[in-house]
Amino acid sequence: MPELMSTVVDPDTFTIDQPTLTAADGLTLRPWTAADAPTVYEAFQDPAIRHWHVRTAESVEQVHEWILRWRAAWSTGNGQWAVDSDGEVAGRIxxxxxxxxxGVTELAYWTLPARRGRSIAPRAANMLTRWAFHDIGFDRIELTHSVHNPSSCRVAAKCGFPFEGTLRGAGRHSDGRHDMHLHARLRTD
Incomplete structure (x- = not known):
């Protein structure tokens, strides 16, 4: 059946290599590499990261597999970047x-424990949001987080993602299902 409207984001955009994005403040978003696996493994030993995610890293070899999947997901518009600050991995976005x-996507992120409190997540989120709107052409970017995660709520607010509502029981976490706050930005905001 023919569509009445054209596709918002051209899928051919994701046939080129995943870009590296650099900000004037020294923050860089780059594709993950195999050399990053030990850092990701250590990140998933952090109780906070483990609590807010449905998976854990049991070995560096397992993380190597994740990185391969993250890199492959680029072709579907689901890019994952290492967030580098001062030449070191500071998180993921x-x-x-x-x-x-x-033309809709969702933003997801985490920050390494030693890098928290330095505005890494908001800076990376702002950088990726600008790129996704202006270079790729998404119309809407959503951000969800557990109602019990005030840090993610602060990131959303700092990045201009207005609160839109609560999604009941929409997220799984280590201690069961959580209601999730929904925030979103539009390209026209």
Whole structure:
């Protein structure tokens, strides 16, 4: 059946190599490499990261597999980047659940414990949001987090993602299902 409207984001955008994005403040978003696996493994030993995610890293070899999947997900519009600050990995940021036809994606991130409190997540989120709107052409970017995660709520507010509502029981965490706050920005904001 023919579509009445054209696809918002051109899928061919994701046939080129995943870009590295650099900000004037020294923050860099770059594709993950195999050399990053030990850092990701250590990140997933952190109780906070483990609590807010449905997985844990049991070995560096397992993380190597994650990195291969993260890199492959780029072709579907679901890019994952290492967040580098001062030449070291400070966290992860990515797009997930991308619907190229509708022009909607979701932002997801975490910051290494030693780098928290330095505005790494908001700076990376702002950089990726600008790129996703202006270079790629997404119309809407969503951000969800557990209602019990005030740090993520602060990141959303700092990045201009207005609160839109609560999604009941929408997120799984280590201690069961959580209600999730939904924040979103539009390209026209």
């Amino acid at each position: 990515g797009l997930r659940r991308s619907d190229l036809t509708e």
